[in-house]
């Protein structure tokens with residue numbers, strides 16, 4: 001499966017696309033178009049043409065034309081991806097699905113939601129909440145990213161440790177295939193094992209196998225209450241000991257996040273207590289459930305943290321207090337961004353027992369490659385955001401070497417090179433580091449079966465495409 005050459009979007013082709021989809025679908029205003037040359041990664045690529053659609057039939061029509069005239073189509077929803085997955089790196093048409101943004105039903109009897117792909121994740125969570133139900137996936141981008149994009153990338157977030165990732169809530173999908181046909185995958189029931197699990201093949205496929213045009217999502221009863229505690233430790237190793245103790249002594253927090261000392265120094269001013277300096281590291285722990293029970297549970301977790309060596313415990317019980325702490329946590333990436341000329345975010349995951357070891361090894365790599373690395377993330381599922389920064393952009397080859405060395409370290413620990421952000425265009429060159437050649441060959445075969453003309457989101461996932 002080598003790189004295919006595609007037909008440029010000529011004036012005639014543009015006219016045909018407009019005629020087939022409807023004249024108001026093309027986004028031609030230069031200011032509006034500027035949004036489409038980037039996502040939240042460092043990559044930039046200006047599209048040849050952008051269309052915003054409002055129904056499945058338009059998606060089908062576009063893909064039929066793509067096969068007929070040999071141009072690529074790149075799906076895009078919230079544009080918050082961190083791997084360049086929604087950029088039209090091989091040219092062609094960017095297909096904006098953000099206009100398909102209706103919540104079709106919140107079915108309180110069967111505990112499911114029927115939604116279009118462009119629904120913003122937070123809006124679905126709020127609609128479910130109003131019905132007394134809970135849609136747990138909570139990527140930090142939830143007020144901008146969409147359920148379609150979340151499904152395409154199998155997004156996770158702090159709640160993942162207790163509730164799992166987006167895939168655990170996708171029961172069924174409506175998918176437009178690369179040839180323009182439409183299929184329904186999965187079920188509307190809690191269980192279903194008929195045939196191959198097409199739903200979970202599409203989920204996480206980063207828009208390379210099909211375009212999600214509707215989703216049936218599982219909802220669960222909303223936990224009646226949430227409470228939390230922030231625990232500060234003298235170093236990250238002690239903090240990670242606490243995580244292991246909390247989880248092996250029968251507690252399953254609804255979030256357990258960590259910040260290393262560098263991140264803590266960056267956002268300490270946003271926290272409602274004085275942050276000790278040095279190598280102090282922090283855990284944000286929350287539990288949810290029945291009010292009385294969770295108060296007892298968070299007290300027990302606090303006691304475990306003290307036993308292990310927490311130097312400070314800050315209760316986070318009131319909603320505004322909790323929100324202040326989460327706001328500080330969300331500020332971390334932004335402040336790292338402001339702090340450095342070059343910023344590369346890797347979202348590796350390692351076995352829980354290796355988090356502290358991985359972070360302890362970072363200074364070695366900082367010195368060797370003249371970089372500064374900030375680490376924070378989801379302590380409960382080993383997903384560490386390694387934010388690799390450099391004071392200038394003058395030595396890209398050194399940064400590349402450092403990234404490869406760090407990813408190899410992660411793999412040697414039994415980890416993975418991406419816990420949630422995906423591969424897209426940004427990391428496809430690293431795919432062979434993790435996947436054996438046989439697996440890549442099989443996956444390329446699946447791609448070719450779905451998309452023999454390679455018109456759907458080419459140039460993603462696989463190296464040399």
Ligand SMILES: Cc1cc2nc3c(=O)[nH]c(=O)nc-3n(C[C@H](O)[C@H](O)[C@H](O)COP(=O)(O)OP(=O)(O)OC[C@H]3O[C@@H](n4cnc5c(N)ncnc54)[C@H](O)[C@@H]3O)c2cc1C
Nearest residue numbers: 077078079080081085140141146148149150155156207212
């Ligand atoms: C501040 C910030 C915080 C973030 N935090 C998290 C986090 O905690 N957890 C996490 O997992 N990610 C996180 N991300 C990354 C990003 O938000 C997720 O990958 C998200 O799921 C992307 O959704 P989107 O709607 O923005 O998709 P886009 O960026 O538009 O697209 C992402 C990928 O999905 C494909 N795609 C989009 N819509 C469809 C569709 N309908 N059908 C088929 N394919 C489609 C695109 O082609 C692309 O490959 C964060 C990003 C930012 C900027």
